Amino acid sequence: MSLIIRNLSDQLVDLVRDRILSGVVSSDHAIRQDALAAELGVSKIPLREALARLEEEGLVRSQANRGFFVRSLSASEAQEVYELRIKLEPDATALAAKLATEADHTHAIVTLETLDHVTDEHGEGVGAFNRAFHRALFRPCGQPVTVSILERLQVLSERYVRVHLEPLGRDERANEEHRALLKAWIARDADQVGELVDAHIRKTLDDLRQQLVDD
Amino acid sequence: MSLIIRNLSDQLVDLVRDRILSGVVSSDHAIRQDALAAELGVSKIPLREALARLEEEGLVRSQANRGFFVRSLSASEAQEVYELRIKLEPDATALAAKLATEADHTHAIVTLETLDHVTDEHGEGVGAFNRAFHRALFRPCGQPVTVSILERLQVLSERYVRVHLEPLGRDERANEEHRALLKAWIARDADQVGELVDAHIRKTLDDLRQQLVDD
């Protein structure tokens, strides 16, 4: 049992990221450091470190002497992020399928079951579990830089899914695609995994595009 | 004249990054926060923010209660970083060639001249100017996320160039490739730009591979 010790700012990164993804804090609104720190029961020093990290991730931006702001969404960024995922994620997931261990398999299976469960209950944080599933599939690829880039891209893309797609309840089709993808992944059919991931992301992008012109 | 106001931690990011790239601080050695802050004449709070950002960039890693360490180099990471650049940089640079303004053109030309000059004098920081040149070529692509990812990849790859290639003085061939690339880029020949960038990165990777097996 290797227990992971995390300092406060590490934990704050996740906490604040979740707040932004769930839309609790609105775009282009200044983040009051003292107020937020007081609300979370920490001082502003670890909070500022967390915000600095989130700025590198692309979720917030900062202006000198003005503070941190949640970055606003834009159709062009959505397009860009999904195109980047299409360039990177299929290959990484396909490679991971070849390298995955038994433990990776069970982890992916469990993650999908959790995602199914949460989807059925229409519970909070479907997006987070969706992210976790895809991450479970590409993480074993053994390429740390690629993994970190993909994780960042996933976070960015989740914002658009939450705003534009989640309300529509298009979970059904996605879940079927997930099952087919997992099956091929477990079977280590790298080629098919690559195609399925590619198709899956493209479909999401198509849905998003349609939704964005409708807006 | 829009003067850019940057706070201390922003400036420290660049300063510490340069120290790491130039090899002043050795790998896997703990960064003494108090000592470094005192040496730089700042307090450790903005320094910690800068280190947090550099950890997101992949240049340092942190262990809770142990501090920040310069990440060590590895052949597999080099390979990975260059493969990622091959996947992203040719397209981005080709797109930028189509979108570049007159100002972008002059900026790229000036940057290459500076690079030539520095190379001739065998001055310090050839790597930094090499980075600046490539950045000048892909920056006008109008895709901020792609640009930030490529900048990160460039920083990571520069470490390997400095250690394994720069001592060999292979600058001549690179400079010829740079000139051909710039010419096609100015002419907005997107297809050729893509091919040249791809070839340029591949050659560097090949050199690197050879050097790494020799090591």
Added chain:
DNA sequence: GTATCATATACCGTATACGATCCGAAGCTT
């Protein structure tokens, strides 16, 4: 109505303090 000034607010950076943790060395046990 515009320009200038004063004030309030919030961020930025520093100094300081203190608990928590890590690491190496000394000492003890076996």
Added chain:
DNA sequence: AAGCTTCGGATCGTATACGGTATATGATAC
């Protein structure tokens, strides 16, 4: 002698307080 335990210094992580500075806002003067 090898291994384990304990201890203390060093460093990190966090909190708090304070001054400096930039921005925004509202009042005043012209």
